[in-house]
Amino acid sequence: MTDSPPTGYANETEIDSSSAALKRLRAALNTVLFGQEELIDLVIVGLLSRGHLLLEGLPGLGKTELVKGLSRALQLDASRVQFTPDLLPGDITGNPILQEEGGRRQFVFQPGPLFANLVLADEINRASPKTQSALLEAMQERRVTVMGESHALPDPFFVIATQNPIELEGTYPLPEAQLDRFLFKLEVHRNEVDVLQRIVLQREIGVEPQVDPTLDREGLLALCAVSRRIHLPEVVANYIARLVDATHPGRSTASDGVRFGASPRAALALAATSKARALLGGRMNASFEDVAAVAVPVLQHRLVLDYRAKIEGRTPAQVVRDLLESVPAQDRDLPSTLVAAR
């Protein structure tokens, strides 16, 4: 894998084969989690963009099942950490253990649960800020430093963190600067009656669903590479830039009540996820529609609202939806003699 910008756009053959593989992955995950097609698509888009995901939802909605199914379908090493207030940074990064080898004592690094391709950080907001920052640093740097020695994390490395929107007493809500490191913040909603009925009929407590492996580590990395080579037209990049700029106070009417807007990292995230979504859809280029589809999960956790907006009950997701309404895809004014037809 290279970090330099890709040269040359993905061709039709690559896109067709990638799209077929992704459809198989999507089908496999749909057998794990019923009625959450949109969530599954966004999770796949997040993986293709090599980003970390923050899932928010009530307990029992299938967040952990989704991660487990993902690890099986992708044949990746997975680990799960239940975050608690007394969890220490060393508990997740690993600790040096004093060992005697050949009559000589030395510290040997014992890797922690972070050393896996897919890490499920359950209830991340229950850990102390110190532990949270250790995780978030690892997410950003993709390496862990213990006692002055750096240890690279496996590639690919994805963190899927969860947090509950209830029972917030005694928790440590993630600061905005740390939330910015998550590519997506996805909300897991409750299921409809017909989906619940399907779950009751096809699932049993204590029995994990069978998931067929559809991809391996190399296959996933190849898909990520193809995703990076999806064409992003200049007009779409301009739309992303205008959208992110409009999140700042005073830059648009929709940003009323926003205290701090989104960062350039948000713009990069929008571009990467738009390309990944285009690949998932089997298209050769990212589009305005792709940007609009990923705007809410990319931007909603990066906006800080002021107290007035909070009291009025506005949510960041609403602000983003208003932004999508107020910022036109094409940055051209209409003359007074023309009107946009519906």
Next chain:
Amino acid sequence: MDSQRQAYWNRQAGRVARIHNFAWWLAAFLNSALFVCLAFACAVLVFRRSGFVPPALWAIFGSLLVICGAAALWRARSHRFSRRDALVQLDVQMKLHNRLTAAAAGVGDYPPERPVDHGVAWRWRRIFGPLAGGVALILTAIWIPLGSQVASTGSVEIPPALAQVETWIERLEEEKLVDSQKLEETRAKLEALINRPQEEWYGHEGLEAAAHLREQTAQSIQSLQRDMQTAMSALAALQEFGETLSPSAIENIDRALAEAIQGLELGTLPLDKDLLANLKSVDARNLRTLTPEQLEAMQRRLKEGTGVCQTCVGVCVGEGEFAMADPDGPFFRISRGPGSVPLSLNAERTELGSTEVEGIGTGDLSRALPGEVAGLATGEHEVDESAYRGPVAAGAVGSTGEGGDAVWSNSLTPAERETLQKFFQ
């Protein structure tokens, strides 16, 4: 196949671009065209008022429109809608996932041909509003009746005072009663007033001047009439009692006749020269110089002249007093009122006949205005002097209240209270 699709979508994009570019040009042109129409309408009005509209005005108007069109083209240049913009517009409108944009950049194929939705519609009211406004302005400027045209129809009558003076002059000229040279001077004054702009005829100054001329002329005619009556009376006395009159009476008659002749000669409107010469030839002391027929003829002529004056300004009923010949005539029709109300105070107050003074009370004293009489009563105040009121402390507070009392409800606006309630919900 792909080149065919490319040609199709490029054709459609060109069409969309042309629509947008023409719309921008039209938006810029309509504003300036409306301004040109307004200026042209003003020019038409000005030329029509002067009585001649040059045909070149239309050519200038056309040229200005052409210049406006060129200027609009220049201004619309900054909003130029390119073919690339049009492809993006089609992508957005037809939800093509930017396939046209990507294909134009060499990534992927053009989508299959399909009917195109341009995504815009003409705003007809914005287009035809200025056009209709401009045409309406020009038509109004061409057809609206102007003040000068109204005046040229002659429907405005000259002020009654001037008309009356004109009638008098014509009558005096017809009867050859007055010296023609002096009559011409009066006529010149009259014509000077008539020749003023018609809009000023009924202005304050115009009416004032007309009234003054009429009054001056009337006084001259009255003076002429009075002198002629005096002369006529003197001649009648001489004719009837000439032989029997005492020398002193003849002296008096001769003096009166001389004064009358002087008045008739030196007045503003002097008597006709021939008639005046005849009068001057009369010698009261020697009546034999004139035959009775000559005296009678002279009296008849003076009587006719008096009658003419009488028909003009009325009958002389005494020294300086005249009864008007026609009280319902135009002389009386227009009046500007009796004048200003005298601003003088009477020594005694005006008695309105009121017999009883009654006070106006108001039941609600809280609504009484400062200075308003709230009620009238006679008698003493009913104060219970024996009642003990106790010591009165200044600055006492009626209710100290408890901590937090009423502060909550009074310090929040309804909007703030609603917001807080929503927050705690």
